[in-house]
Amino acid sequence: MRFFLDQHGCAKNQVDGELLIGILGQRGWIRTDIPEDASLIIVNSCGFIESAKKESLESVITARAAYPNAKVLLAGCLAERYASDLSENLTEADAFFGNGDLYRLPEIIDKLFPESDIRPGLSGKTEKVPVLVPAQQGVCSGSRPQLLSFPGSAYVKITEGCNNHCSFCAIPLIRGELRSRPIHEIIDECSLLISQGIFELNLIGQDLASYGRGNEDAVSGERKENPAEAGTSLSPLALLLTALSGLEGNFRIRLLYIHPDNFPRDILPVMTADFRFLPYFDLPFQSGSKAILPAMNRKGTPEQYLGLISDIRRSFSEAVNPYGFVAFRTTFLVGFPGETAEDFDETSAFLQSIQSLWSGGFIWSCEDGTKAALLKKRPPKKEAQTRLELLRQIQSGMTSEKLLFFTGKILDVLVEELVLNPEEGNNDIPASRLAIGRTWFQAPEVDGSVVLQYEEDRTSLDGGPIRPGSIVRAYIRGVSGVDLDGVVQ
Numbered sequence: 001m002r003f004f005l006d007q008h009g010c011a012k013n014q015v016d017g018e019l020l021i022g023i024l025g026q027r028g029w030i031r032t033d034i035p036e037d038a039s040l041i042i043v044n045s046c047g048f049i050e051s052a053k054k055e056s057l058e059s060v061i062t063a064r065a066a067y068p069n070a071k072v073l074l075a076g077c078l079a080e081r082y083a084s085d086l087s088e089n090l091t092e093a094d095a096f097f098g099n100g101d102l103y104r105l106p107e108i109i110d111k112l113f114p115e116s117d118i119r120p121g122l123s124g125k126t127e128k129v130p131v132l133v134p135a136q137q138g139v140c141s142g143s144r145p146q147l148l149s150f151p152g153s154a155y156v157k158i159t160e161g162c163n164n165h166c167s168f169c170a171i172p173l174i175r176g177e178l179r180s181r182p183i184h185e186i187i188d189e190c191s192l193l194i195s196q197g198i199f200e201l202n203l204i205g206q207d208l209a210s211y212g213r214g215n216e217d218a219v220s221g222e223r224k225e226n227p228a229e230a231g232t233s234l235s236p237l238a239l240l241l242t243a244l245s246g247l248e249g250n251f252r253i254r255l256l257y258i259h260p261d262n263f264p265r266d267i268l269p270v271m272t273a274d275f276r277f278l279p280y281f282d283l284p285f286q287s288g289s290k291a292i293l294p295a296m297n298r299k300g301t302p303e304q305y306l307g308l309i310s311d312i313r314r315s316f317s318e319a320v321n322p323y324g325f326v327a328f329r330t331t332f333l334v335g336f337p338g339e340t341a342e343d344f345d346e347t348s349a350f351l352q353s354i355q356s357l358w359s360g361g362f363i364w365s366c367e368d369g370t371k372a373a374l375l376k377k378r379p380p381k382k383e384a385q386t387r388l389e390l391l392r393q394i395q396s397g398m399t400s401e402k403l404l405f406f407t408g409k410i411l412d413v414l415v416e417e418l419v420l421n422p423e424e425g426n427n428d429i430p431a432s433r434l435a436i437g438r439t440w441f442q443a444p445e446v447d448g449s450v451v452l453q454y455e456e457d458r459t460s461l462d463g464g465p466i467r468p469g470s471i472v473r474a475y476i477r478g479v480s481g482v483d484l485d486g487v488v489q
């Protein structure tokens with residue numbers, strides 16, 4: 001039987017999608033990229049904010065209309081959050097599956113395709129719409145035979161859930177309290193991925209800084225096994241990075257989603273001691289206003305956040321940083337209830353002070369069940385949109401300026417795609433090839449890229465042909481917008 005996975009949302013949800021592929025694969029299901037050929041369409045949804053929820057719902061409705069013979073399963077955060085309501089109203093879906101325990105998927109599959117009825121294309125309605133929303137427990141992990149990232153790159157989820165309870169955020173309502181994977185399990189997964197040729201490992205969770213908190217045994221196991229660390233007071237994240245640094249191989253590690261309030265500074269000496277840890281810090285500050293931060297249930301102040309930024313920059317001083325640069329990414333939420341023009345001015349001034357290389361922004365979305373949903377004095381949507389636009393303008397100006405630092409430099413680039421050069425085959429112009437890739441300060445999907453040009457005789461660093469997943473050394477000729485132009489050496 002064939003299934004089609006329609007993936008939505010964040011990197012954490014992508015890992016769940018990859019696990020669902022593995023779980024179905026173990027039961028003989030084959031993944032197809034052609035929805036027409038599928039007996040089962042899984043919409044692995046996002047339930048974070050209004051626009052994302054709408055997009056996932058539309059996918060279910062579209063799938064139902066386009067593939068009447070297929071079963072449509074709503075999985076992911078939207079199902080986790082609203083399964084009982086949606087099972088009454090979203091008749092386009094044949095079943096609903098939460099993300100508390102992905103290994104219970106077969107129970108839903110068996111209901112959708114009862115033994116007596118597993119002929120492709122039969123879409124008889126089951127008497128009652130199957131709904132399964134297992135309790136949120138542990139951190140689902142396991143085999144991921146097909147990664148959804150570009151070749152050479154993988155996400156590694158180290159925690160699930162969150163205890164920070166930012167007042168605007170529904171994730172703790174969806175994913176529950178914080179849980180952390182044991183260090184040895186993460187090490188095993190990373191070494192397997194490295195042995196499979198993965199060069200870039202992106203560690204993810206709702207908040208990496210909280211790794212191991214409230215779940216000490218996930219760490220103490222490590223301490224007991226490793227007497228050297230028995231007496232240490234290293235943070236759980238520093239212990240994990242120390243263990244990762246013990247792995248052999250040519251790979252790179254990026255840390256995504258580190259809550260600035262919980263940033264464990266003891267990871268810095270671990271990272272500066274091993275150049276495979278990228279000096280790339282994704283710190284979602286959300287606001288730079290001293291009035292709005294506490295309303296968001298954020299403990300830090302703009303001054304403290306600026307202090308954190310300079311501490312990190314100081315730690316990665318020239319002496320210890322072969323990259324000669326520290327890349328910061330952040331995220332802002334505008335239009336939060338009570339946000340005045342003065343508050344916003346503080347946020348845009350804060351953005352200019354942190355001098356981030358990248359940042360993203362959202363307009364506050366009133367999420368039921370969150371504290372912020374009860375707050376008044378909401379700025380008009382139009383005003384919020386204007387503020388978001390202003391932050392984007394500030395950021396794109398900073399990004400282009402900062403990228404100039406790399407002009408004339410040689411960088412290693414992970415190739416993601418080969419691009420057909422329109423001039424190819426035109427005998428008048430020497431056939432040079434094009435490819436798209438990313439270098440160390442460009443995270444997957446959210447940051448800019450390196451547009452690569454190369455002569456036919458060029459190879460990747462391992463001497464092999466240039467193809468998705470290979471690493472090439474490129475001379476950076478210039479900057480265009482948020483991307484770099486490079487020539488493979």
Ligand code: SF4
Pocket residue numbers: 162163164165166169170171172206207259
């Ligand atoms: S840190 Fe805050 S914004 Fe992030 S998942 Fe947790 S509650 Fe949500």
